[in-house]
Amino acid sequence: MTVSPIRFGDEGQVATGELAIRYREFCLRDARLVALRPGFDMLEQIDRQYGGSGALALEDSDELLAGLLNDLARHNAHPDLILGVALWGMRHDIPLDAIEPVVNALAHRSNEARSPQELSAVYGLMQGVIANVAPRLSPDLERSNPERPWRILHLNFAITAIRTEDAPMIDFAFDALDSALPGERRGFYSEAMALALSPQVAPVVRERIEARHLKWTADA
Numbered sequence: 001m002t003v004s005p006i007r008f009g010d011e012g013q014v015a016t017g018e019l020a021i022r023y024r025e026f027c028l029r030d031a032r033l034v035a036l037r038p039g040f041d042m043l044e045q046i047d048r049q050y051g052g053s054g055a056l057a058l059e060d061s062d063e064l065l066a067g068l069l070n071d072l073a074r075h076n077a078h079p080d081l082i083l084g085v086a087l088w089g090m091r092h093d094i095p096l097d098a099i100e101p102v103v104n105a106l107a108h109r110s111n112e113a114r115s116p117q118e119l120s121a122v123y124g125l126m127q128g129v130i131a132n133v134a135p136r137l138s139p140d141l142e143r144s145n146p147e148r149p150w151r152i153l154h155l156n157f158a159i160t161a162i163r164t165e166d167a168p169m170i171d172f173a174f175d176a177l178d179s180a181l182p183g184e185r186r187g188f189y190s191e192a193m194a195l196a197l198s199p200q201v202a203p204v205v206r207e208r209i210e211a212r213h214l215k216w217t218a219d220a
Helices: 009-031 033-049 061-074 077-093 099-112 118-135 147-163 167-180 181-194 204-215
Strands: none
Touching: 009 033, 009 077, 033 061, 033 077, 061 099, 077 099, 077 118, 077 167, 099 118, 099 147, 118 147, 118 167, 147 167, 147 181, 167 181, 167 204, 181 204
16 A cells, blocks of 8 residues: 655645755755845745745735846756746746746756656746746847847757657647747758758657758748
8 A cells, every 4th residue: 555645735835845945955065045045935935825826916026036036047056946936936927037047947957858758847847938938028029139038948949849759749849939930940940950860860850850841941
C-alpha cells in the first residue's frame, strides 16, 4: 500500500512554499541573495492570505513581481528561482513586465534539458509566458532590435519544439512563430532546413521543417 502525505494549502501555496525552500538553499551558496528575503516572504504571505492562485486585488503586486525578478537577474540568481517567481506571478494573473530575465532563464532551462520530459516542461513554460506577455509584446514595435524579447521568446519556443521531436508541439510552435514574426519566417526556416539535412535529424522534424520552408520560400 502506498502512503500518501497530506499537504497543507492549495497547489499554488504548496508551489510557493517549495520555491521558498529552494530560495533558502540558494542563499547558502550565495549570501547576496539573503537581501531578497523580504520579497520571497511577501510571496508566501500573499498566498497565505489570498490563496495560491487567482487574480489579486492588491496594489503594487506587479511592482513586487517586477522588482523581485530584476533583483534576481542583477544577482545572477539561478534560473529556477527566476522561473519560480515568474510562475507565482502567472498563477495570480500578474503581467510579466520584467520579461528579459524570464526569457533568459527559459533559454538556459531549454539548453540544459536532456530528456523528453525536461524539454516538454520548458516548452510548457514558454507557452505560458508567451500567453502572459502577448497583450503587451505582440505588437512587436521594436523590429530594429534583434534581441527584443518577443522575437527571442518565439525563436526559442520553435527551437525547443524541434528538440522535442513531437509533431503536435512542433506544429503549434511553428504556427506561433509564423503569426508572431511574419518577417522572419523565410530566414528561420531556411536556416532550419540547412540543419535538417543532417541524417541525425528525426524524419518527423525534417518533414515539418521542409513543409514550412517550401511554404514561405516558394515565391522567393
